[in-house]
Amino acid sequence: GDRYTGYGPSEYCNQPCDGDSSEICGGDFAMSVYRKSFSYVGCFADTNQRDFPYAMDFPGSNTVEKCHIECKQRGYKYFGVQATQCYCGNSYGSYGNSTACTLECPGDYTEICGGDWANSIYKMADSDVTPPPVPPTAVPTPPPTPVPTSSILPAPPSTNVPTAVPTSTPETSVPSSLPTTNVPDTSSPETSVPGSPPNVSTSPKTVAPNTTVTAVPETSVPGPDPAPVPHGQPSYIGCFNVAGFPLVSNSPNMT
Numbered sequence: 001g002d003r004y005t006g007y008g009p010s011e012y013c014n015q016p017c018d019g020d021s022s023e024i025c026g027g028d029f030a031m032s033v034y035r036k037s038f039s040y041v042g043c044f045a046d047t048n049q050r051d052f053p054y055a056m057d058f059p060g061s062n063t064v065e066k067c068h069i070e071c072k073q074r075g076y077k078y079f080g081v082q083a084t085q086c087y088c089g090n091s092y093g094s095y096g097n098s099t100a101c102t103l104e105c106p107g108d109y110t111e112i113c114g115g116d117w118a119n120s121i122y123k124m125a126d127s128d129v130t131p132p133p134v135p136p137t138a139v140p141t142p143p144p145t146p147v148p149t150s151s152i153l154p155a156p157p158s159t160n161v162p163t164a165v166p167t168s169t170p171e172t173s174v175p176s177s178l179p180t181t182n183v184p185d186t187s188s189p190e191t192s193v194p195g196s197p198p199n200v201s202t203s204p205k206t207v208a209p210n211t212t213v214t215a216v217p218e219t220s221v222p223g224p225d226p227a228p229v230p231h232g233q234p235s236y237i238g239c240f241n242v243a244g245f246p247l248v249s250n251s252p253n254m255t
Helices: 064-073
Strands: 038-045 054-057 078-082 085-089 118-124
Touching (some): 038 078, 054 064, 064 078, 064 085
Antiparallel strands (some): 054 085, 078 085, 078 118
16 A cells, blocks of 8 residues: 555554565564555566576575675665576566466465576665675886986995005025124233142232243241140030930039
8 A cells, every 4th residue: 555554553563474584574464564665577588608696596585675685785786586487687578478377486476486497576765775895906007117227326346445465574694603803802810829828828920911920838837835634634626416315514514
């Protein structure tokens, strides 16, 4: 109809549909009211090169509403049913009209789902059509900027630094021996000092070079006679250790 709500809302829409138990078909003295968001276009021919690019198969449950929901979710403008199959697309009629749309839908026998090589085609409401997402545009990578040849600096030439060669110093020949120089001897000759007898002082004699020195014979000076030692009085010699005897001293100064 063109209107509803004549008796107000109801709370009894809880009856599953006979053809699709996943859908609700009203209840006791209650109707599930729908506003059709698609419209029938017509029956169009099909071939093995399908008129629609997207296809699904619902054996035993295909209905017009079911195909509508599937194609709406994918954003297509048109959908078509053909027996158990559901098709989606944005254009139709590539093979012209057909009169073969006589098959009942397997999910709802009150609806027609095309026929042999024929589609029952419907048009989505404009509000149900969602444009497919636009694929991202690939941003081209700019080509590398060529570098002018003049800006390329040539590699510096390799500098071969000559290796320093050590300069050899010419050897200086040093004579192994110097020539002998006759230098007159200016040193004073040694003075020969004859031995001095006891208690006699002898002056040294200076001997000139190339002078013959006559040795002076030593003069023997007799010493004084020793003092006579009284008979019976020993003279002290010293203190000595004797094995087996104690230290004995006959010195008159020892006590």
